[in-house]
């Protein structure tokens with residue numbers, strides 16, 4: 440069942456999302472060669488608590504961290520580790536969720552660690568574009584799969600593949616609500632978007648083949664061919680004429696200026 444949020448609830452979602460955006464901006468400064476993903480996790484948790492937020496990932500299905508820290512071939516759900524030291528040229532996806540006054544934010548960014556290759560840069564560019572092309576078509580009356588289609592269309596244009604097993608989701612008082620949002624598809628299927636829907640749209644893109652392997656730790660998901668992967672996500676809500684992002688940080692601000700609706 441898709442839960443439609445009232446204007447009051449949308450305000451709460453915006454508050455949660457704004458705080459998550461602030462934390463992303465702080466954390467972005469901490470991402471550099473030599474830092475462990477466990478250290479980033481500790482910092483994220485501290486920043487969230489300082490803002491009165493609960494880290495929603497911690498303890499979710501026994502996940503041990505406040506962030507998912509997924510480096511290079513790790514697509515999603517990387518467990519923060521003292522042994523994982525970032526090095527120049529890595530890309531790291533940080534996925535982070537918060538609860539503020541009962542409402543949730545969920546977002547992911549893939550950051551460059553120092554100088555990265557043009558290929559890695561292109562993958563990040565593509566993944567962000569997948570999100571914004573989906574975001575641009577989101578408005579009342581369009582089908583959910585119209586967003587999914589945009590993600591797979593952009594990925595294919597770059598010569599990349601999209602994850603089939605994981606995708607976006609409704610969000611509100613719970614981190615994962617209906618509907619599930621595929622990262623691929625053809626237009627014109629699934630539920631119609633309506634004002635008051637809140638969804639987390641999260642393209643997951645592979646430089647190589649889409650096949651994934653689950654790590655022995657029960658969480659981390661990596662590309663089976665060892666090639667780079669990338670993840671980008673924002674929480675959005677549908678309003679009268681289109682859609683708006685709640686999880687606003689500097690990254691989103693840079694894009695919004697360029698997104699024509």
Ligand code: MG
Pocket residue numbers: 545546607608639641672
């Ligand atoms: Mg999510």
